[in-house]
Amino acid sequence: TRRMATDLQTILRLRVPVIVEVGRRQMKLDDVLALGPGAILELEKSADEPLDLLVNNKPVGQGAAVKVSENFGVRIASIGSPTERVEALAG
Numbered sequence: 001t002r003r004m005a006t007d008l009q010t011i012l013r014l015r016v017p018v019i020v021e022v023g024r025r026q027m028k029l030d031d032v033l034a035l036g037p038g039a040i041l042e043l044e045k046s047a048d049e050p051l052d053l054l055v056n057n058k059p060v061g062q063g064a065a066v067k068v069s070e071n072f073g074v075r076i077a078s079i080g081s082p083t084e085r086v087e088a089l090a091g
Helices: 002-012 029-033 082-090
Strands: 018-021 051-055 058-068 071-079
Touching: 051 071, 051 082, 058 082
Parallel strands: none
Antiparallel strands: 018 051, 051 058, 058 071
C-alpha cells in the first residue's frame, strides 16, 4: 500500500503538455509550403467561441482567452471530471 501511494505521488508530479486550441484547418500541402510571414490563416471557429483545452490531444475542457500582464492566459469555463482527465492521459 505504501508503494502504491509513492507511485501515485510520482505519477501526479509528471509534467504533461496542455494545449489550448484556437481552431483547426485543413490545407493542401502546396498552400502550407507557400505560407510566409504576414500570412493569415482563417479558421472555421468563430472568434467568440470557447477555446478547447486538450491533454494528450484529447479534449478535457474549454475556456476563454484572457490577458495576464503581457501574456495570454485561459480562463477555464468548463472542465471534465478527474476521471475524464485521467482517461485523456491514458490515450
